[in-house]
Amino acid sequence: MTETTEAEAQPANDRENQLIMTLKDGDVRIQLRPDLAPRHVERIKELTRAGLYDGTPFHRVIEGFMAQGGDPTGTGTGGFRDRGYADIPAEFVxxxxxxxxxxxxxxxxxxxPNSANSQFFIMFAPGDFLNNQYTIWGQVVEGMERVDRIARGEPPRTPDRLIRMRVAADAT
Structure with missing residues (x-):
């Protein structure tokens, strides 16, 4: 079996499985991967449609590694369990x-491994050591240069925030 690209995995016009993440420098388009992680994709879409990602900070951003966000507390310890969103079992591939x-x-x-809730990360570079250890739920297909401009730090002195996230099918 060979590695699939995002284009092979999902049709480019499948707006139900695309996210538009608005950052300070503009939009980032993410192709969701329900073929790899259906429960995680469903959770990301649920939280997105509820507006729960809007305004959350990127609280852990490591140069050459990744940008992590999705924690409503901004501390790296939070999620949305208190709002009825239980942790999700791992969907490693x-x-x-x-x-x-x-x-x-x-x-x-x-x-x-079964403790994912709302926090996510976007890779700046390959990280083979994460393979089959963390769930992959999407791939940036447009706007990665905007992700590259997220303020670095653990936490950043002045963290960038995810301004708004929406499912492309819902975007007006």
């Missing part, structure tokens, strides 16, 4: 199906 490459979107978690 073998590296032969998908790998952590530049622009890959993965779900953050604690040491427990």
């Amino acid at each position: 073998p590296a032969a199906r998908a790998r952590f490459l530049r622009g890959t979107c993965g779900m953050a978690r604690s040491q427990n």
Whole structure:
């Protein structure tokens, strides 16, 4: 089995499985991967449609590695469990199906593989050590240069925020 690209995995016109993430420098388009992680994609869309990602900070941004956000507390310890969103079981796939490459979107978690809730990360560079250890739910297909401009730090002194996220099918 060979690695699939985002274009092979999902039709480019499948707006139900695309996110538009608005950052300070403009929009980023993410192709969702329900073929790899159906429960995680559904959760991302649920939280997006509820507006729960809007205004959340990128609280952990490591040069040459990734930008992490999706925590309403901005501390790296939060999620939306208190709003009825239970943790999601891992949906790991073998590296032969998908790998952590530049622009890959993965779900953050604690040491427990089944603890993903709302936090996610976007890779700045390949990270093979994450393969089959973290769930891949999407791939940036447009606007990665905007992700590259997110303020660095753990946490950044002045964190950038996810201004707005929406499912492309809902965008007006």
